[in-house]
Amino acid sequence: MKNNQTPEIAIETKNLFIFYGSFAAVSEVNLKIEKQKVTAIIGPSGCGKSTLLRAFNRMNDFVPSSYVTGEVLLSGQNLYGSNIDPVEVRRRIGMVFQKPNPFPKSIYENIAWGARINGFKGNMDELVEQSLRGAALWEEVKDQLQKSAYELSGGQQQRLCIARTIAIQPDIILMDEPASALDPISTLRIEELMQELKKNYTIIIVTHNMQQAARVSDYTAMMMLEKDGSRSGTVIEFSETKKIFTNPKDKRTEDYVTGRFG
Amino acid sequence: MNPNHDHFPEGESFRQSLGRRYRTASIWQGLFFSAFLIAILSLGALLYNIIDGAFGYVAFDYKNDPSEFTSKPLDDLNKQELLDILKTNLSSGAYKKLDNEKTMEKRSRSVLYTLVLERLIQIDTKETWSMTDSILRSAEIKVEAAEKYPEAKLEFRSWLTPVFLTTPMSSKAEFAGVRTAILGSLWMVGIAILFAMPIGTGAAIYLHEYANKNFINRVIQTNINNLAGVPSIVYGMLGLAIFVRTFEPFTSGSMFGVTDTNGRTILxxxxxxxxxxxxxxxxxxxxxxxxxxxxxxxxxxxxxATRWQTIWHHVLPNALPGILTGSILAVSRAIGETAPLIVVGASTFISIDPDGPFSKFTALPIQIYQWTTRAQSEFHAIAASAIIVLLALLLSLNATAVLLRNRVQRKY
Known part of the structure; x- marks a missing residue:
């Protein structure tokens, strides 16, 4: 069944559990995320999609009483190892949030800030241009780089957030429902952008929108609450997006993707 | 058909119940408006009461006639002539004392003029009238004053004058000013803000950005909220015990070589x-x-970003307008507080400007309090004027802070 050529793995979870206090919000996740592909995480509300996504760059660290067991491996290194600094993890694994959250600064500063605090020594103007081009925003804003980011439209703000993320040259970009606050046209632009971005980056996206997952992703992880009533979410099926949508193995996945979930 | 359909009023009875609802609403609206009116009227009455006292007719007399000292009219005298009058007529002890406070030759003409009036001619205020009386019963007051004090001159006076702002304290109401009190108040709130703003902001950052939400921190948080409501006299006692007594070497400045003070300083x-x-x-x-x-x-x-970078570059700049507004409120409270100052030991009679954190001092509320306790009505008039000064100072401090806040609020 396997190809001769083993796919390159960007990030991998091994027996990952995420706890809030004594409550396991996500349990027993084993995923191998392939390099330079888009991996979608889908599932009903409250099943732990965002929690799982945030475990990849240790954003859950800010929730008091949260902790994980198991491993998240980035090129073989456990991100939760005792010698790992979460700041470095977030520099390697960037994140785009659900609601566009640019800094209340100029467009230029939005991109330059992250690079500067991470010790970027190169040509900042070049980096800003390159990042904005990478996020397909350059043509729209090149003459107004000193304008406040808040004056941009929601879709432009979200692309600015993507530009800000790629400016620090991460290995992986996490996207937490990046288009859910946007209109269909802006959504389409973000989706197109993701196809561009995956040439250079590994993308993991959480989405509520199944058509979106089907359109943009190469692999899909289906999450669902455990059947035992523990309110704990887990990945029930993970494979190529095509298979998930046309020939799912799990009955629950089939019900969900065909809209019969209920 | 919905079985509950019949339970809703229809047609005429619905319109009746709607009318009742509107009537109730208008009664409440009226109550809210009355509450607003009462608040506005109380504020108006307060302001009126203060202004009423600060202006009005005053009947006064010269104890010694100006002709005893000079042949010219007083207003025509130049600085040197005034100086000569003071030199010849004041006792040498009194002159020396004044000269020690500030060299006489260096004082301006208007200061010397005031000194001649105060020390030699000596104004004797017979009676003062409020502003309302002065306007409404002007004719009657003139007759009354002419009958009761045939010698006296009647004058409509504003007790609040530029001179009132720039002259120091005096034992005579006619010559007393609030200069030392204003300076004392400004020094005091300046030190208070320099001390409290960095510490307060730092504590707030720690509590919100760093501290765990554990039991001890919750207790601390609750106590901070309660401390904000502790009566100010309690802080006065604290200040007396700690700053005045325990830290006396520091607060009196003796540590820094300042002598002749005790711990009861501006600091x-x-x-x-x-x-x-x-x-x-x-x-x-x-x-x-x-x-x-x-x-x-x-x-x-x-x-x-690290936590520190996040706080320094994003949290603080965006919270700064709010922190400044909070400090404005704090200044407003501090500048009007009287009780702690009495306990800490503000002097009520200070005629020399405070010249540093180790000076003895007075403050506006202390001055006002002291003047209102005097029996003579002219002191009540200058107390009213000092209240106007205090309110104006408060408003201008607030305005400065609001301007500052708007400036800091970056327009991206």
């Missing part, structure tokens, strides 16, 4: 006021920091 008062407003500043700063959206912190963390 003690400023630190006491700082302690008093500290909880207020912490709470306001916390609110301001809380108002910075979490999404902004996440954005900063998301591009690999």
């Amino acid at each position: 003690s008062a400023g630190l006491t006021m700082g302690t008093l407003v500290l909880p207020l500043i912490i709470i306001n700063a916390q609110e301001a920091i809380k108002a910075v959206p979490d999404s902004l912190r996440q954005a900063a963390f998301g591009v690999g």
Whole structure:
């Protein structure tokens, strides 16, 4: 069944559990995320999609009483190892949030800030241009780089957030429902952008929108609450997006993707 | 068909019940409006009462006739002539004392003129009238004054004058000013803010951004909220025990070689006021920091910022307008506080400008309090004027801070 050529793995979870206090919000996740592909995480509300996504760059660290067991491996290194600094993890694994959250600064500063605090020594103007081009925003804003980011439209703000993320040259970009606050046209632009971005980056996206997952992703992880009533979410099926949508193995996945979930 | 359909009023009975609802609404609206009216009227009455006292007719007399000292009219005398009059007519002891406070030759003409009036001619105020009386019963007052004090001159006077602002304290109401009190108040709130704002902001940052939400921190938080409501006299006692007594070598300045003071200095008062407003500043700063959206912190963390970078570059700049507003409120409270100053030991009679943190001092509320306790009505008039000064000072401080806040609020 396997190809001769083993796919390159960007990030991998091994027996990952995420706890809030004594409550396991996500349990027993084993995923191998392939390099330079888009991996979608889908599932009903409250099943732990965002929690799982945030475990990849240790954003859950800010929730008091949260902790994980198991491993998240980035090129073989456990991100939760005792010698790992979460700041470095977030520099390697960037994140785009659900609601566009640019800094209340100029467009230029939005991109330059992250690079500067991470010790970027190169040509900042070049980096800003390159990042904005990478996020397909350059043509729209090149003459107004000193304008406040808040004056941009929601879709432009979200692309600015993507530009800000790629400016620090991460290995992986996490996207937490990046288009859910946007209109269909802006959504389409973000989706197109993701196809561009995956040439250079590994993308993991959480989405509520199944058509979106089907359109943009190469692999899909289906999450669902455990059947035992523990309110704990887990990945029930993970494979190529095509298979998930046309020939799912799990009955629950089939019900969900065909809209019969209920 | 919905089985509950019949339970709703229809047609005429619905319109009746709607009318009842509107009537209730208008009664409440009327009540709210009356509450608003009462509040406005109370404020108006307060302002009127103050202004009423600060202006009005005054009947006064010269104890010694100006002709005893000079042949020319007083207003035509130049500086040197005034100086000569003072030299010849004051006792040498009194002259020396004045000269020691500030060299006589260096004083301006108007100061010397006031001294001649105050020390030699000596104004004797017979009676004062309020502004309302003065306007409404002007004719009657003139007749009354002419009958009762045939010698006296009647004059409509504003007790609040530029001279009132720039002259120091005097034992005679006609010559007393609020200069030393204004300077004392400004020094005091200045020290209080310098002390309380960095500490308060720092504490707020620690509590909101760093501290765990554990039991001890919750107890501390509750206590900070309670401390903001502790009566100010308690802070006065604290200031007396700690700043005036325990830290006397520091607050009196003897540590720095300043002599002839005790711990009852501007520094003690400023630190006491700082302690008093500290909880207020912490709470306001916390609110301001809380108002910075979490999404902004996440954005900063998301591009690999440390907690410190997130706070310094994003949380603080965005919370600063709120922190400044909180400090404005704190200043407003500190500048009007009287009780702690009495306990800490503000002097009521100070005629020399405070010249540093180790000076003895007085403050506006202390001065006002002291003047209102005097029996003579002219002191009540200058107390009213001093209240106007206090209110104006408060408003201008607030205005400065609001301007500052708007300037800091970056327009992206």
